[in-house]
Amino acid sequence: xxxxxxHLPKALFSPAMTTGGEQRGRWELLAPRTRKVISIxxxxxxxxxxxxxxxxxxxxxxxxxPVRPDNVVMPHTWDMVIELFQPVRRGGAxxxxxxxxxxxxxxxxxxxxxxxxxxxxxxxxxxxVRSLLxxxxxxxxxxxxxxxxxxxxxxxxxVWGGRLDIPQWLAVSVIAAYLTxxxxxxxxxxxxxxxxPTTLELMRSYAAKPNExxxxxQTPAALPYIFTALKVSATASIVGALIGELPxxxxxxxxxxxxxxxxxxxxxxxKLYSTVIVCALAGILFVGLVSWVERRVIPVRAxxxxxxxxxxxx
Amino acid sequence: xxQLVVDAHSVGKVxxxxxGRVEALRDISMQIEAGExxxxxxxxxxxxxxxxxxxxxxxxxxSGEIEINGKPPxxxxxxxxxxxxxxxxxLLDWRTVRKNVExxxxxxxxxxxxxxxxEMLSLVQLGDFGDHYPWQxxxxxxxxxxxxxxxxxxxxxxxxxxxxxxxxxxxxxxxxQEVLRIWHETDTTVVFVTHSIPxxxxxxxxxxVMSPRPGRISDVVETNLPQPRDEDTREAQAYYDKxxxxxxxxxRQEARA
Numbered sequence: 001x002x003x004x005x006x007h008l009p010k011a012l013f014s015p016a017m018t019t020g021g022e023q024r025g026r027w028e029l030l031a032p033r034t035r036k037v038i039s040i041x042x043x044x045x046x047x048x049x050x051x052x053x054x055x056x057x058x059x060x061x062x063x064x065x066p067v068r069p070d071n072v073v074m075p076h077t078w079d080m081v082i083e084l085f086q087p088v089r090r091g092g093a094x095x096x097x098x099x100x101x102x103x104x105x106x107x108x109x110x111x112x113x114x115x116x117x118x119x120x121x122x123x124x125x126x127x128x129v130r131s132l133l134x135x136x137x138x139x140x141x142x143x144x145x146x147x148x149x150x151x152x153x154x155x156x157x158x159v160w161g162g163r164l165d166i167p168q169w170l171a172v173s174v175i176a177a178y179l180t181x182x183x184x185x186x187x188x189x190x191x192x193x194x195x196x197p198t199t200l201e202l203m204r205s206y207a208a209k210p211n212e213x214x215x216x217x218q219t220p221a222a223l224p225y226i227f228t229a230l231k232v233s234a235t236a237s238i239v240g241a242l243i244g245e246l247p248x249x250x251x252x253x254x255x256x257x258x259x260x261x262x263x264x265x266x267x268x269x270x271k272l273y274s275t276v277i278v279c280a281l282a283g284i285l286f287v288g289l290v291s292w293v294e295r296r297v298i299p300v301r302a303x304x305x306x307x308x309x310x311x312x313x314x
Numbered sequence: 315x316x317q318l319v320v321d322a323h324s325v326g327k328v329x330x331x332x333x334g335r336v337e338a339l340r341d342i343s344m345q346i347e348a349g350e351x352x353x354x355x356x357x358x359x360x361x362x363x364x365x366x367x368x369x370x371x372x373x374x375x376x377s378g379e380i381e382i383n384g385k386p387p388x389x390x391x392x393x394x395x396x397x398x399x400x401x402x403x404x405l406l407d408w409r410t411v412r413k414n415v416e417x418x419x420x421x422x423x424x425x426x427x428x429x430x431x432x433e434m435l436s437l438v439q440l441g442d443f444g445d446h447y448p449w450q451x452x453x454x455x456x457x458x459x460x461x462x463x464x465x466x467x468x469x470x471x472x473x474x475x476x477x478x479x480x481x482x483x484x485x486x487x488x489x490x491q492e493v494l495r496i497w498h499e500t501d502t503t504v505v506f507v508t509h510s511i512p513x514x515x516x517x518x519x520x521x522x523v524m525s526p527r528p529g530r531i532s533d534v535v536e537t538n539l540p541q542p543r544d545e546d547t548r549e550a551q552a553y554y555d556k557x558x559x560x561x562x563x564x565x566r567q568e569a570r571a
Binding site: 196198199201202203204205206207208212216217220221223298 | 370372391392394396397398400402404406408417418420421422
């Protein structure tokens with residue numbers, strides 16, 4: 001197709017199309033990393049502009065729905081940024097330093113929970129693919145576990161953790177694991193069942209043991225499914241950690257900061273907004289980490305057509 | 315008389331029970347000697363693939379007995395007596411071509427896997443493609459890799475289930491030539507399922523003609539065409555005569571039905 005295009009005489013393209021083509025060409029000349037940075041910054045600027053524009057327009061017209069555009073409910077974007085560099089309390093560290101330490105704390109809880117939950121989820125997937133009986137027996141409970149609100153579970157886990165003398169942050173990790181294991185279990189099961197029957201017959205013809213089928217065929221085939229689940233779970237584990245921190249007694253995490261700042265919202269909302277943005281960044285960081293691992297684990301099926309010849313590179 | 319590789323006695327296969335009961339095979343008796351190239355041919359639903367799968371212990375007979383190299387099929391499978399090639403190449407996408415060919419060797423715990431794999435890839439004339447991924451190869455090349463993979467552990471029996479069914483005619487003829495060359499170079503016995511009459515005649519020492527509902531053996535045609543077979547064979551009168559013979563055997567069943 002591309003080959004056909006290049007053979008068309010230039011005159012067939014309208015001047016507008018040619019300009020468009022040249023612009024795209026210039027964009028594609030940039031290094032992939034530069035392009036990525038520009039698009040990310042572009043989106044951030046777009047959102048900030050939309051936010052400020054809303055404030056100006058709604059303020060000028062006196063509209064209050066859906067959201068009143070005053071500086072408490074919708075503080076200026078630059079005030080959120082400035083807030084990051086203000087001391088949290090008199091003489092204390094500035095907010096961004098405080099939040100960075102909290103992010104580290106919460107990410108640790110989330111990561112531990114994520115790893116444990118992913119392990120349990122994978123284990124359940126393997127159990128269910130091997131035994132239909134186990135799937136029938138346990139799947140309803142696995143599903144039920146996710147319909148119970150995490151808000152109800154979190155205090156129980158924290159109290160039980162206290163009785164068992166495990167560190168409180170670890171109890172929070174349990175809650176993160178609780179949210180992590182479900183997508184991984186479901187997708188692992190789906191992925192382990194994805195190889196076609198002929199491939200399994202091939203393994204049978206080699207008299208392969210069930211474990212060899214699991215590790216050489218089923219698990220590699222399941223990896224794309226598992227990584228999809230892991231990305232969902234990465235964000236879920238952060239939500240689990242944030243919520244788990246609410247009933248916990250310690251002051252260290254981002255969840256605690258959200259709670260404290262939400263109580264001050266009516267007076268000073270910028271701290272909450274800044275913290276929410278940091279939570280979002282933590283999620284992006286975590287999902288990015290999972291994607292980075294994914295790119296290294298799964299060989300890229302790079303069927304990139306050579307633009308000049310239309311031939312797949314060997 | 316040379317050794318029997320496949321020995322089937324009044325084998326029957328029934329799928330399902332009651333209303334949904336389907337009799338796939340009835341009273342199949344067939345002997346295949348070492349070094350033979352036997353094709354199973356017949357219309358869809360004649361049970362030719364089922365018969366092949368019974369030989370490979372991928373399914374079990376409802377009645378009758380099969381022996382592979384004098385053993386029950388399950389024993390033969392566990393002893394890795396046969397290699398199998400399906401219509402789909404069924405290569406593992408995440409492994410290179412070489413690693414795909416090594417797969418059976420890994421499971422069988424054989425050393426020098428890379429060396430054996432490269433030898434096999436040379437045998438199917440893909441010596442330079444070991445580091446490629448399956449999706450970088452054409453359909454014909456993928457099927458060659460599947461053949462190389464089936465031969466890595468020197469099985470005495472090669473089972474092929476419509477291996478060229480998905481290939482275009484030119485590639486198909488090339489592949490037939492390849493399989494014959496490989497059959498001469500190794501001393502494997504081949505059981506080959508196909509629904510192409512010229513393919514069966516060109517390849518086989520013997521063509522087993524099957525009829526459907528239930529699947530039975532209706533005729534056996536000895537081809538007796540001179541070896542080695544090449545492009546000239548495809549233009550020989552004897553080849554056309556044999557094609558006619560097989561076609562008439564298939565027609566006779568229609569008349570009977």
